[in-house]
Amino acid sequence: MNINPLIKSDFNVNSLVKQVSLATRTRVRNVSLNKFRWNKNYVLGFVDCHLIHYPTPIGLTYAWSFGSLAGMCLVIQIITGVLLSMHYSAHVDLAFLSVEYIMRDVPNGWFIRYTHANGASMFFIVLYCHLFRGLYYGSYMKPRQLLWCSGVVLFLLVMGTAFTGYVLPWGQMSFWGATVITNMVTAIPFGGQTIVEWLWGGFTVNAPTLRRFYSLHFLLPFIIAGVSLIHLVLLHRDGSNSPIGSDTGVDDVPFYPYYFSKDLFAFTCFLLFFGVFVFFFPNLLNHPDNCIPADPMETPKHLVPEWYFLPFYAILRSIPHKALGIVAMLGSILVLFLLPFTYTGYIRNTTYRPVFKIFYWVFIADFLTLLWVGQAPITDPYILLGQYASFYYFSFFIFLFPIIGIVETKLASYQVK
Structure with missing residues (x-):
């Protein structure tokens, strides 16, 4: 048997399967929207189409819950971050003291701060699991190329947010981490030194640097939320990737109640895991040198x-x-x-x-x-x-x-x- 015709016929079959899958999922979504169109309630129709009767492959496992867990982590980080910003002072003489004030004097401030600090680690644990799951099950393959690329963009934005947030406590590791990382920009052949001085707001890491990083750290989560919506739009356009690699759509089931209950159980287990760090090991994932106020005259032994x-x-x-x-x-x-x-x-x-x-x-x-x-x-x-x-x-x-x-x-x- 000739190999080339065989492969060609397989791709023709795959093309036909994808057309059937698209038609099936489009029909299911249109039926969901039409259920609420008679009373002009498009909001309920949208919710029903994308949250209740959203067609989902029947074979999804708990590995597919990491995407929703990442969204939950983002919500937790935004809420706790806004609460912390009410008491934080972005000044080199007051930043470290304001963090201590939050921990000691603000009612439940220790809980908010530990939740936010450990929430960054939880966010990355979920993101790495989500990334490796997508790599294992081929989530980067056609027709989900844009979905995968938007996820990588989100990963870069989260890394930028985490770095700018790590500078804000203004401890030893915060100060020297900002110094080392921003100095990397000087490797740019043309204009590198100018960009670094703009980031610093001067010629050294100082008060203007902290204010810039605080502004970026406050802004980036909302940009992440916007890109996350684009990520969800691309996901619901192409549909979730089936574990067996099938995109036929003939074995899809509604998202609610099957996968809503599964995601709810996964979120409950995640909160228990999260709570162990917040209540019992709050500083396990943080560097102890960052509990020391920033000192430009003393470099940490192990940066x-x-x-x-x-x-x-x-x-x-x-x-x-x-x-x-x-x-x-x-x-x-x-x-x-x-x-x-x-x-x-x-x-x-x-x-x-x-x-x-x-x-x-x-x-x-x-x-x-x-x-x-x-x-x-x-x-x-x-x-x-x-x-x-x-x-x-x-x-x-x-x-x-x-x-x-x-x-x-x-x-x-x-x-x-």
């Missing part, structure tokens, strides 16, 4: 970012050249935009991709290795281990990802033959 930045920090310091290290750190995130355009196969679920599955779990181990190396001392063997881990990180996305897709397509063709 490290928050744990959720450690994999990218390990990539940065694994390259001796400053400019190349910064490019590699930024590239480690931007490379995620390439996934929808570099994958050459047509199988979504990694469960049915035996070759890719091996490299996928090696990649997970590699990412955890980078996280561990990022907080280790800058000595051997950690430097060498970080370089090896960084090499595999980029090789996975740039070389292995498209090559494995070609190999698996060939293997599937030979098996059919």
Whole structure:
């Protein structure tokens, strides 16, 4: 049997299946909207279409709850952040004292502050799980390329928000973290020093810097909320990705009550996990040096970012050249935009991709290795281990990802033959 006609016919079948899927989901949504059109209540029709009778693949597991959990984390961070801003003072002489005032004198201020501080870590735990789930189940594949790219944009915005927020307590790690990170901008060949001085509001990290970071930190969550709405629009346009890789839509069920109850249970378990850190280990995920007021004259012995930045920090310091290290750190995130355009196969679920599955779990181990190396001392063997881990990180996305897709397509063709 000739391989090419076989593959061509498979793609024709897939195209027909996608047309049927789109028609099915469109019909279900139109029926939901028409139920409320008789009394001109478009709001209820919209809610019914996108929350109640929204067609959802029947095989979704709890791994699909991380998206809604990320939305809940965003709401928690915005509410607690607004409450903290009522008592915070964005001045270098008062910032640290205002945080202490919130902790000691504001009624339930300790709870609000610990919820906000640990909420950032919870947000990143959920985001990383959501990202790795999408990578495992092929959420980057057609027709969800824009959905995946919008998720990467959200990830970048959340990282920017977390960094600007980490500066606000004005402790030792806050001050020196802002100094180190902003100094990276000087690696830009033309205008780098000018941009840094604009970020600082002068020639050093000082009061204008803190005010700029406070303004950005207050603004970015609302930008994230707007981009999240775009992310949801793209999700509801293309539909949720089925675990088995099917987009037929014939086995879809309404979101309510099936997945509403599942997401509610997942959120309850998440709150219990969250509460353990807030009430029993509130400072476990924070650096102890940040409980010391900022001192420009004393550098911390071991300068490290928050744990959720450690994999990218390990990539940065694994390259001796400053400019190349910064490019590699930024590239480690931007490379995620390439996934929808570099994958050459047509199988979504990694469960049915035996070759890719091996490299996928090696990649997970590699990412955890980078996280561990990022907080280790800058000595051997950690430097060498970080370089090896960084090499595999980029090789996975740039070389292995498209090559494995070609190999698996060939293997599937030979098996059919």
